[in-house]
Amino acid sequence: MTSAKQELHREEMVINMGPQHPSTHGVLRAVVTLEGETVRGVDPVIGYLHRCFEKICEQKTWTQVIPYTDRTDYVAALTNELAYVLAVEKLMGLEVPERAQYIRVIMAELQRIASHLLWFGTFGNDLGAFTPFLYAFRERETLIDIFEKTTGARLTYNYIRLGGVRNDLPADFERETLAFLEKLEKGLEEYHNLLIGNAIFEYRTKGLGVLTAEQAVAWGASGPTLRASGVAWDLRKSEPYLVYDRFDFEVPVGQKGDIYDRCICRMKEMEESAKIVRQALEGLPEGDVVGKVPRVIKPPQGQAYAAVEAPRGELGCFVVSDGGIKPYRVKWRSPCFVHLQLLDVIARGELVADFIANIGSIDIILGEVDR
Secondary structure (H helix, E strand, O other): OOOHHHHHHOOOEEEEEEEEOOOOOOOEEEEEEEEOOEEEEEEEEOOOOOOOHHHHHOOOOOOOOHHHHHOOOOOOHHHHHHHHHHHHHHHHOOOOOHHHHHHHHHHHHHHHHHHHHHHHHHHHHHOOOOHHHHHHHHHHHHHHHHHHHHHOOOOOOOOEEOOEEOOOOOOOHHHHHHHHHHHHHHHHHHHHHHHHOOHHHHHHHOOOOOOOHHHHHHOOOOHHHHHOOOOOOOHHHHOOOOOHHHOOOOOOOOOOOOHHHHHHHHHHHHHHHHHHHHHHHHOOOOOOOEOOOOOOOOOOOEEEEEEEEEOOEEEEEEEEEOOOOOOOEEEEEOHHHHHHOOHHHHHOOOEHHHHHHHHHHHOOOHHHHHO
């Protein structure tokens, strides 16, 4: 016969975490089942940012869709535009000038750095370290200024267009970008000393939130979340698009698949993105920044899928055309939607105190989850 004390100990409790806005991830509600302070199950509840993005695309012309893609993963808007534009260009058979392809690579990699900087700052804030947030935004602000000079906007850009990009790079773009990269590389060393190499940070991240390679593949993980588990899959290497096959860079891979490895992969990715940008600026060819595009965009009947290596993983766009001026169907393959399902896998059996660290480690943006 079990005692009343034992029965009480074994009792489970269901609590709501949210709806809340943890850092910049978006509005999320997590129904967490606890036994004492141990997580026994997590049920993420989404839909608080639902904007009917995919359905709205059916009511807009092919070109008008581009600004709406910006507002899915709103901290990596340029890679959203790129995924959609590549899918439509594949459908239409459009040729993109070489200079425009280089500019797309440069902007996509700078966007990856900007996204990872924001993740670094907010993740430190999630764990109770406020100073890294200020450091990260200091660097990111310089980069956002470069984006503003180039595109006219600071967050949602509407810059990548069918057949190329909206406009050429400003005259002082190379000088300012190289100065930023030099500043960033010094900053990354500072970030390691400030947070990543901190004993408290290591205690809060090492051995926690473990996602095995088998689990990562089975659940469809991608990006740093997949690579931290030891799977060296990066679309820029595995299925090259644009001109990525011309650049020399490494794909950071973890070993244990824990929170710490996911952090390290993102930190190293910023270094590799800086290498790509330097090479692209050095080899940037002359020429047009937009190819020959019909005045009225009417892709032939058919369908196409294109995927890019976004900061959070494989971002895919599937488009269907009935031959008209509007998409018949647009479907978004969101890495954040896939990774949110992993919360139950990585948080189960761990303390509730580490739950927010697990959320931050998969770097979700709810605007992309809900669409």
